[in-house]
Amino acid sequence: MRERLEARASKRAGLRDALAAAGKDRASALxxxxxxxxxxxxxxxxxxxxxxxxxxxxxxxxxxxxxxRVAQGTKTEGERQRVLSAAFARLDAAEAIAAELExxxxxxxxxxxxxxxxxxxxxxERAVVERRSAATAGAATLQVALEPAAPAALxxxxxxxxxxxxxxxxxxVLDIAGLGTVxxxxxxxxxxxxxxxxxxxxxxxxxLAQVGQATTEEARxxxxxxxxxxxxxxxxxxxxxxxxxxDPMLKLAAGLKxxxxxxxxxxxxxxxxxxxxxxxxxxxxxxxxxAARTAERTxxxxxxAAVDxxxxxxxxxxxxxxxxxxxxxxxxxxxxxxxxxxxxxxxDDLARQLSEARATETRAVLARxxxxxAAAGLDEAALIRRRAGLVQKHERMREDRLGLVQEIxxxxxxARTLGGAGPATRATGAAEAADVxxxxxxxxxxxxxxxxxxxxxxxxxxxxxxxxxxxxxxRRVAPxxxxxxxxASLALGDEYTPRALIRGGREEAAGxxxxxxxxxxxxxxxxxxxxxxxxxxxxxSLILDDALVFADDDRFETVLDILADAARRMQVIxxxxxxxxxxxxxxxxxxxx
Numbered sequence: 001m002r003e004r005l006e007a008r009a010s011k012r013a014g015l016r017d018a019l020a021a022a023g024k025d026r027a028s029a030l031x032x033x034x035x036x037x038x039x040x041x042x043x044x045x046x047x048x049x050x051x052x053x054x055x056x057x058x059x060x061x062x063x064x065x066x067x068x069r070v071a072q073g074t075k076t077e078g079e080r081q082r083v084l085s086a087a088f089a090r091l092d093a094a095e096a097i098a099a100e101l102e103x104x105x106x107x108x109x110x111x112x113x114x115x116x117x118x119x120x121x122x123x124x125e126r127a128v129v130e131r132r133s134a135a136t137a138g139a140a141t142l143q144v145a146l147e148p149a150a151p152a153a154l155x156x157x158x159x160x161x162x163x164x165x166x167x168x169x170x171x172x173v174l175d176i177a178g179l180g181t182v183x184x185x186x187x188x189x190x191x192x193x194x195x196x197x198x199x200x201x202x203x204x205x206x207x208l209a210q211v212g213q214a215t216t217e218e219a220r221x222x223x224x225x226x227x228x229x230x231x232x233x234x235x236x237x238x239x240x241x242x243x244x245x246x247d248p249m250l251k252l253a254a255g256l257k258x259x260x261x262x263x264x265x266x267x268x269x270x271x272x273x274x275x276x277x278x279x280x281x282x283x284x285x286x287x288x289x290x291a292a293r294t295a296e297r298t299x300x301x302x303x304x305a306a307v308d309x310x311x312x313x314x315x316x317x318x319x320x321x322x323x324x325x326x327x328x329x330x331x332x333x334x335x336x337x338x339x340x341x342x343x344x345x346x347x348d349d350l351a352r353q354l355s356e357a358r359a360t361e362t363r364a365v366l367a368r369x370x371x372x373x374a375a376a377g378l379d380e381a382a383l384i385r386r387r388a389g390l391v392q393k394h395e396r397m398r399e400d401r402l403g404l405v406q407e408i409x410x411x412x413x414x415a416r417t418l419g420g421a422g423p424a425t426r427a428t429g430a431a432e433a434a435d436v437x438x439x440x441x442x443x444x445x446x447x448x449x450x451x452x453x454x455x456x457x458x459x460x461x462x463x464x465x466x467x468x469x470x471x472x473x474x475r476r477v478a479p480x481x482x483x484x485x486x487x488a489s490l491a492l493g494d495e496y497t498p499r500a501l502i503r504g505g506r507e508e509a510a511g512x513x514x515x516x517x518x519x520x521x522x523x524x525x526x527x528x529x530x531x532x533x534x535x536x537x538x539x540x541s542l543i544l545d546d547a548l549v550f551a552d553d554d555r556f557e558t559v560l561d562i563l564a565d566a567a568r569r570m571q572v573i574x575x576x577x578x579x580x581x582x583x584x585x586x587x588x589x590x591x592x593x
Contacts, residue, residue, distance in 0.1 A: 009354065012338070012347070019334040026327035033320040036313070043306070043313040047195055050299070050306035051202060057292070057299040058206040064285070064292040065210065071285045073106065097243050101236035108233055112211040113223035121211075121219055124204040131197040142166050142184050144174060151177040170194070192311035199307060470496065477528035484520060484558050498525060516550035520559055523547050527566050534569055541571040546578070560585060 113121075145163040146153060153160040154175040166172065174182040186194075204216075213219040244255050474492050481490045485503065493499035498510040498521045510518060523544065530540040542563075548556055563572055564585065576582060579589075 047306040050303040111226035
């Protein structure tokens with residue numbers, strides 16, 4: 001009894017400790033979630049700010065492109081006036097054709113919907129459709145169906161006629177006259193998809209503004225108009241060539257240019273004014289346009305980075321929310337378990353019963369000792385009385401035996417009902433599992449011994465191979481080391497890795513060298529090993545993945561020269577994100593997007 005009550009008290013103490021730990025975990029998870037909410041808000045503000053900066057950069061780009069188009073148009077107009085001033089002197093027909101052709105070319109130059117622009121328009125439209133599908137794929141659906149006599153309802157300020165069905169990707173507000181307002185929030189974690197959709201829509205809107213079109217239908221119509229203008233321009237050019245044939249009598253070659261040369265001394269229209277292009281004298285319109293394009297691309301890259309940061313913050317928010325939910329559930333489970341433990345017996349009753357059990361145990365021990373002392377002085381009469389008591393006890397035990405027989409029968413029947421799930425079967429299964437475990441342990445011990453011997457043999461073979469190839473590699477790497485580090489030599493270890501650098505009679509451990517020197521020696525060692533393979537008639541390729549990150553400029557150029565020489569004997573592949581650093585190499589470049 002005492003042991004059972006003490007075990008119960010120990011269990012309660014353990015539950016209280018676990019509950020306190022769960023409370024701390026829940027508080028920590030809530031604090032982390034609150035802190036991350038600030039980071040999520042910062043990421044959202046950053047995405048919106050980046051989108052605003054991108055829109056401003058695109059507006060500036062549109063302004064500079066318009067200025068550039070005007071300047072180019074002004075230049076073309078001046079050339080056209082000079083052409084007309086020479087053509088109007090002699091040939092009215094050629095003048096009319098040239099004027100019509102020049103007007104057509106101006107229209108063609110001002111038409112922004114080229115084939116490339118039309119292709120980009122189609123890509124942007126597909127991107128908007130894909131982002132919209134991604135934003136609405138996992139969204140809930142709000143469906144409103146109104147009875148004919150129902151009061152008026154507004155969904156986001158728009159009247160609902162009969163019914164409506166929308167995907168809940170943004171906050172939806174349903175106002176029912178006389179009844180109230182229903183607000184449906186989108187599920188958590190969809191902001192990144194919406195941000196991507198807004199970005200795609202901004203890209204499409206920016207492109208339409210760039211080409212000067214209000215809608216995609218107008219942009220396609222402009223593309224068709226430009227195609228017709230191109231056909232008209234080709235027809236006019238053919239007509240102009242036909243209107244200016246070669247004239248053997250005037251010794252004129254075919255074409256309008258020859259005709260202008262022959263009529264250079266004739267009267268021309270007086271062109272005294274130059275059209276204003278809206279450009280300040282000396283201003284470099286092309287430089288402004290290039291700067292605006294660079295700013296627009298920079299803003300677009302920052303906007304994409306902000307969208308990625310927002311997506312990562314949302315994933316973190318989902319993980320923290322899951323942690324908070326698990327911590328709260330664990331805390332609630334422990335509270336329920338502790339409440340169930342206290343429901344049958346509170347702490348005061350448990351302490352009282354435990355105290356009583358300990359007192360009862362103490363009294364029993366004292367009574368036992370007293371009985372032992374009393375037994376030492378028993379007489380015959382007392383023994384006869386005790387025998388009579390034992391006879392009575394025997395009779396009671398006979399009656400108790402019948403009850404035990406009944407209990408045994410009940411337990412046997414239960415054992416037969418349980419079948420293979422009984423304790424005897426489990427004991428037999430446990431014994432068999434123990435035999436299997438012993439057999440497995442013996443087998444694994446033998447395998448471990450075999451593997452130990454195999455490891456020793458492999459190590460001895462590797463040591464012998466290392467010593468056999470170490471000298472040739474050391475010999476081949478020496479010229480490269482001297483070229484990179486004059487008056488220095490390299491000592492290799494058993495694993496063909498640089499062990500020490502010897503300079504001026506002093507040996508420096510490879511681990512004590514700078515990061516740049518370590519990576520340069522590693523590259524030279526690999527070149528030497530490849531040379532050894534080539535000498536033995538085996539093909540070799542050298543692949544370097546940004547292996548010269550810490551090299552200074554002089555050593556970087558020296559190693560590049562060594563690699564250029566090695567490329568004449570073997571294939572050398574350099575993987576790097578530093579395209580400018582390797583620009584001087586005479587090599588084939590493959591850009592992986």
